[in-house]
Structures are given as C-alpha cells and as structure tokens.
Amino acid sequence: xxxxxxxxxxxxxxxxxxxxxxxxxxxxxxxxxxxxxxxxxxxxxxxxxxxxxxxxxxxxxxxxxxxxxxxxxxxxxxxxxxxxxxxxxxxxxxxxxxxxxxxxxxxxxxxxxxxxxxxxxxxxxxxxxxxxxxxxxxxxxxxxxxxxxxxxxxxxxxxxxxxxxxxxxxxxxxxxxxxxxxxxxxxxxxxxxxxxxxxxxxxxxxxxxxxxxxxxxxxxxxxxxxxxxxxxxxxxxxxxxxxxxxxxxxxxxxxxxxxxxxxxxxxxxxxxxxxxxxxxxxxxxxxxxxxxxxxxxxxxxxxxxxxxxxxxxxxxxxxxxxxxxxxxxxxxxxxxxxxxxxxxxxxxxxxxxxxxxxxxxxxxxxxxxxxxxxxxxxxxxxxxxxxxxxxxxxxxxx
Amino acid sequence: xxxxxxxxxxxxxxxxxxxxxxxxxxxxxxxxxxxxxxxxxxxxxxxxxxxxxxxxxxxxxxxxxxxxxxxxxxxxxxxxxxxxxxxxxxxxxxxxxxxxxxxxxxxxxxxxxxxxxxxxxxxxxxxxxxxxxxxxxxxxxxxxxxxxxxxxxxxxxxxxxxxxxxxxxxxxxxxxxxxxxxxxxxxxxxxxxxxxxxxxxxxxxxxxxxxxxxxxxxxxxxxxxxxxxxxxxxxxxxxxxxxxxxxxxxxxxxxxxxxxxxxxxxxxxxxxxxxxxxxxxxxxxxxxxxxxxxxxxxxxxxxxxxxxxxxxxxxxxxxxxxxxxxxxxxxxxxxxxxxxxxxxxxxxxxxxxxxxxxxxxxxxxxxxxxxxxxxxxxxxxxxxxxxxxxxxxxxxxx
Numbered sequence: 001x002x003x004x005x006x007x008x009x010x011x012x013x014x015x016x017x018x019x020x021x022x023x024x025x026x027x028x029x030x031x032x033x034x035x036x037x038x039x040x041x042x043x044x045x046x047x048x049x050x051x052x053x054x055x056x057x058x059x060x061x062x063x064x065x066x067x068x069x070x071x072x073x074x075x076x077x078x079x080x081x082x083x084x085x086x087x088x089x090x091x092x093x094x095x096x097x098x099x100x101x102x103x104x105x106x107x108x109x110x111x112x113x114x115x116x117x118x119x120x121x122x123x124x125x126x127x128x129x130x131x132x133x134x135x136x137x138x139x140x141x142x143x144x145x146x147x148x149x150x151x152x153x154x155x156x157x158x159x160x161x162x163x164x165x166x167x168x169x170x171x172x173x174x175x176x177x178x179x180x181x182x183x184x185x186x187x188x189x190x191x192x193x194x195x196x197x198x199x200x201x202x203x204x205x206x207x208x209x210x211x212x213x214x215x216x217x218x219x220x221x222x223x224x225x226x227x228x229x230x231x232x233x234x235x236x237x238x239x240x241x242x243x244x245x246x247x248x249x250x251x252x253x254x255x256x257x258x259x260x261x262x263x264x265x266x267x268x269x270x271x272x273x274x275x276x277x278x279x280x281x282x283x284x285x286x287x288x289x290x291x292x293x294x295x296x297x298x299x300x301x302x303x304x305x306x307x308x309x310x311x312x313x314x315x316x317x318x319x320x321x322x323x324x325x326x327x328x329x330x331x332x333x334x335x336x337x338x339x340x341x342x343x344x345x346x347x348x349x350x351x352x353x354x355x356x357x358x359x360x361x362x363x364x365x366x367x368x369x370x371x372x373x374x375x376x377x378x379x380x381x382x383x384x385x386x387x388x389x390x391x392x393x394x395x396x397x398x
Numbered sequence: 399x400x401x402x403x404x405x406x407x408x409x410x411x412x413x414x415x416x417x418x419x420x421x422x423x424x425x426x427x428x429x430x431x432x433x434x435x436x437x438x439x440x441x442x443x444x445x446x447x448x449x450x451x452x453x454x455x456x457x458x459x460x461x462x463x464x465x466x467x468x469x470x471x472x473x474x475x476x477x478x479x480x481x482x483x484x485x486x487x488x489x490x491x492x493x494x495x496x497x498x499x500x501x502x503x504x505x506x507x508x509x510x511x512x513x514x515x516x517x518x519x520x521x522x523x524x525x526x527x528x529x530x531x532x533x534x535x536x537x538x539x540x541x542x543x544x545x546x547x548x549x550x551x552x553x554x555x556x557x558x559x560x561x562x563x564x565x566x567x568x569x570x571x572x573x574x575x576x577x578x579x580x581x582x583x584x585x586x587x588x589x590x591x592x593x594x595x596x597x598x599x600x601x602x603x604x605x606x607x608x609x610x611x612x613x614x615x616x617x618x619x620x621x622x623x624x625x626x627x628x629x630x631x632x633x634x635x636x637x638x639x640x641x642x643x644x645x646x647x648x649x650x651x652x653x654x655x656x657x658x659x660x661x662x663x664x665x666x667x668x669x670x671x672x673x674x675x676x677x678x679x680x681x682x683x684x685x686x687x688x689x690x691x692x693x694x695x696x697x698x699x700x701x702x703x704x705x706x707x708x709x710x711x712x713x714x715x716x717x718x719x720x721x722x723x724x725x726x727x728x729x730x731x732x733x734x735x736x737x738x739x740x741x742x743x744x745x746x747x748x749x750x751x752x753x754x755x756x757x758x759x760x761x762x763x764x765x766x767x768x769x770x771x772x773x774x775x776x777x778x779x780x781x782x783x784x785x786x787x788x789x790x791x792x793x794x795x796x
Contacts, residue, residue, distance in 0.1 A: 060508055062506050063461075110456075110457050113513075115508055115510035118523055143631075143635060148553040151550070151551045152551075239542050
C-alpha cells in the first residue's frame, strides 16, 4: 500500500498562504518541519528491479572512480560503477536472495552512504545505506501487518560498575496488557557494537514480531544490554557527546562485563514480569557477544537453559587475567552436568573465527557436552547473525 | 570523559587469532560486528574549535564546487568550501551560539551528509549531519550525567482509523518505580515529520531529563504520536517498507487526525499512570502540529489547561470541510470561558507564518482570550522549536 501521493491539483488551485509558501519553498530548498524533502526526481537509488536485482545510482559527474561496496558481494570486494553520457554513475547487481543489505559508495577513495537513500544505519563507526530484498526466506526482516512488540531504551543503575547504563528492551505484543510472566532472551552485541545494534542491523523487533505472529516463537522479552563496560550507552546517547566511534574499547573482554552481568539480570527480574527460572532464561550473542554468552553461561551456574553462540570468539585475549576465564573445563563440565536444553553454535564457513570455533567444538566433544551446530556460507556478517536468530529463537522455551 | 583508547601496545604483542585478525582487517576494511571502523585519521569533520567555531572538511579532490548548507546561516544560504593544495575542501564558521546544528554538503549540485560525521538525523526526506555547540544556554540539548527517562516506541490500536499506529513515549525518571501518577504533555510534529521527530531533531529526551534534573520542570510523561493519519508509523518503521519519503501526505489537515486524537488520549489514560484531569493535560505542536494542537484543544472542551502553539499554521486549507474547523470563534470563546492556565504562542520574526499568526493573535485579542506570546529571531526551524520547549515546559503543571 502506498498513501504517498501529492495533493490533487484542484486542491492547489485555491491556496492558503501556508500551502502556497510550502510549495514555493519546495521549489527551492529549506522549510517546514524545518526541511521539506524536495520531491525525489530521477535518479532514484536504490531501485529494486523485478527479478530481485538492485540498481544504484549516483549523480557525481566529476568523480573519476566510483566503487560500490555491498555485503552481497564477496568479502571485502567492491564493484565499479559506470558513468553514462549524462555523468550519472550506475551499477546493477546480480540476482540477490531475500535479505537486508548494506552498502556504501567509494568516490575517489572517500567512503560515503548513498546520497539518494534516506535509510541508513550505523555499524560501529560508519554509516551504511540499506535496502531489503523481500519475498523470500528472509522476509521476516520486514515490518509486516502483524501485532508489534514494544521497543524501549531504558537506563538502569549497575552497582558493580557504579554507572548509569542503557539497555534496549523488546517486550512482545500483549506484554503490557496480559498480566502474564514471560521468558527472557539476553542478546549481546559484538565488538564495536552497542545496545542499539541488534535492534537496527539485527532487525530484532521485526524478527520477533514475525516469528511470534507465525507461532514459530514463544512470546518472550529480549534484553539487549551494552556490553562495553567503558560506555554508559551507544555513541551519541551518553554524556560523552558525539565522539569519534572506536572499535576497540577498554574492558571489553577482560571479565568485567561478565562479572557485572548480574546487575542486568537483577534489574530485569526485579522490574519486568518475567519467569525467573533457568528454563525461562536464554543468552546469546554474536562475536564478542558470543564470547560473553559463553563465559556468562559457564560462570552463572544453573542459570540458563538456552545458550546461543553466533560466530563467537571463544578464546580469552592474551595478558587478560580474570577468574571468569579460569577453570573453563571444570565450569563447562558443571554446566553440562547441571543439564541444559540447548547449546547452539553457528558460524560461517569463511569466518576468520572458524578454526577457533572448530577447536572449541572439539573441546566440547571431549567433554561429551552436547550442542547443536549450524554451519552457514559466508563470513563474519550481519546477514548470518540475523539468519541465526531465525534458527535459534524458534527453539527457545519449548 | 573519554574511555575511547586503543589497547596498550604490550597487549598487542601476544595476540590471539581473534585479535590478530581484527587488526589485519582494520587495516583493510570490513569485519567484525560486521564493519570495523577504520580508525578515523585526519581529516576530521566536524571539528569544534575553541571559541565555538566549527571546521568542516571533505576529501573529494575532483569536485569542482562544494557548498555547505547549515542552519546557523541565513535562511536558504550556503557557503562555499575552499580546496587546499592537497585537494581537501574545508570551511570554518563564525562563532556559533550554543545550539544543535544540522548541515549538508552540496557537491557539484548533489546534496549529501558529511561522510566523516557518523551522527546524522532524518528530517522529512533527507539526512542531515549534526553537531552541538555546548556550554551555553542551549546546553540542555546535551545528554548529561543526570537521571534519564525512558523512551519507548509503542504500537496501539486506533478505533477511529481502524489502524495499528506507533507513538513515541517519554516517561520521566522514576516513572516505573514511583507508583505515582504523572501529568501528560501531548507533543505534535510538523508536516513531513512523524512520531520520531521530537525525540531526534527535537532532543526531547535530553531537554526533559535536564529540565527535570534542574527542577525547572515537573516530572511528566510526553506522548509523541504520529500526526499523519495516512501512516502507521515513521518511514521505514511500517509495512510500507522503505518508501521515498513525502512531505505532503493525504489527510494531514482535514480534521481526521484531530477527530481520531481521542484514541490516543484514551490509550494513554488507560495504559499509563497518568493524572486524568484538565489541570494535568497539556498539548503542543510545531507548524502543522501547532495547527493540530489549536483545533484539538478547541474541540475537546475542558480537556487541556495548557496549550502550546510553536510556529503554528492557524488557517485550515482551502476546500477542506470538517466540523473540526467550523465555528472556530464559538469554540475559542467556550475554551476561554471554561478557563485554562496557559495558551502559549511562539514564532520567529522571519517565519513565513508570522502574518497568519499575527492575524490569529488579533482574533484572540478581539475575544479577550489571554495568551502568552514569545517572538524569537529567525524562522521556521528546529532551533526555535527546541528553544520554545525550554520556555514552555517549565510553565506546565505548576
């Protein structure tokens, strides 16, 4: 459905000063609610073509070289754009499977988002333009006409860190009105990410709404904390102002987040209508967040019946000494003996952590620690992590 | 405070494969949590200089003309950037008063955000880069070390429109734990805006957190609905996918939103701990939202003790027939006779709606309808609307 139509012409014939001046300003540039969108003329970018190719366009006639870097391409690959006689650069992809995609342009060496695409997300320290190819097995990333959960940015106090910190919370449709208690998934981001990553790049609200509507997933609360203990909140959302965004922060993999995780658990269990037993707690994370999920679940005995490690880091960093990482074999053995319902590991065949994860799986095998293993194509990327959610979430709390 | 430091060198000497490969990839481009930020080298943009000027930089050596369009300039003005010997474009502003600013570059005619600035917001159909000049009388727009309220995106059902719709909700610090009831401000966006506008461009959460912390404002709930009845939610957040964003939508000023506003009121009063009387209800809006606030407050008798019209449209569009706009004089007279505590009007001296508002004030004067009037410099812009909030909100619920 598209309600986006211009006023019909007859309505414009007799104009109030409000409307007249709106139109005058539209013809130039800036105005009401401060900035009128000047109506998008051709060129359009991105344009999803029938047959699920995408055409990208860029109107920078004086550039000498323009590349597209898109996550549908091979790892770290770029593709050249071609300049036509009018000076317009364009590129058309091959057929793309259903997914959400991110891309940037590289104009004479300068990376930038697509100036014609208003939809962008931040991943670590850069913005990326996005589009979705629908109609396929990744259509659960789209907003659909289903009941929608509630997404909240909420601050809480962490006694362990003596800090006010922010988390993102998804509560399922009906949470507010049902009076019931719900199970909880704690969902952790990777290095350079923050409490906003799963809700934006991860399409968490869309995935949960759609899986719940299809009755593929139990209604559950999803808690997305900030796993960087040096940060109160995402860049731009704390009293640090608008800093340059760093990939490496101190205290990301030194046991401090894992130790302080109890503050998050206590806050959630004291402030939300949740089921407070092992059978109704899950923890999962990607990359560094997988590392956190591994060691939190191993160090909080008998707390989680469901663990998800998505492309996880599995080895502590060198020169890091924390009791969190000591006696791993003993802790995993205890975790196994206590029993749990699902220990799920997913990784891409081309992921740089593939070998580390293979060695970790051997460790689990040697302990007769049972787990489910999901090997996907490709590498360390959001396309995989969203897809892992589609696999993992339907197995929870059944 | 800045925790954004690189790992110390000695930590890098003995590396896990995780860390080594992180670093290798940093040197190229893409990686974990999919995209490492390549560490920002010079050039930096924006750079806030001592003395509160700002320097902007752009690395596009082949461009022929680069302009900056910033909302610290005169209306619709641009300023040229200068290319240095290395092909880097730069611009330095004059001294800027404390405020949040938005800007774009125009590169050979193509408008774009600053590729070096990761902080951007959407205003209607375009993205804008942002920065804040702090330390002055607009420092309430910054996130500070104060207690923070909660920001929620929540869906509700509108019986009048037979639609699921989304609103943004600010609840003050302590709302969840206090058990108290709170007053409510309904805060409406302008044409082309949506339920996200006040929370992003309007810096609503920061303004409320700071005014409440300073005890300048009563703790209150702020409800920011979507005033475009043709939309369920902001562009990108509904089942419309990622549409081209339109300034003109159907049914924005034809009485339908005002009529359906009761659904919002009922939802809030049935789902939040609010005080449900006239003395504890306020309604305000900017531009089209001011128009909505004017006619909602006039048509819902004895409902609001506080009304704020920020650069409001005051005249119905031609060829629009709705009982909402009939008998305006009679309704305003009833509103006056019922009594209210504050009818606040703010507008910029250069606003294109200035004359309409002056005529509306004459109408109010002729009715002996008392109001407070705030005339500010400049025009129809977010800088004024944020500043009006700093004036308006401390007067509420006292």
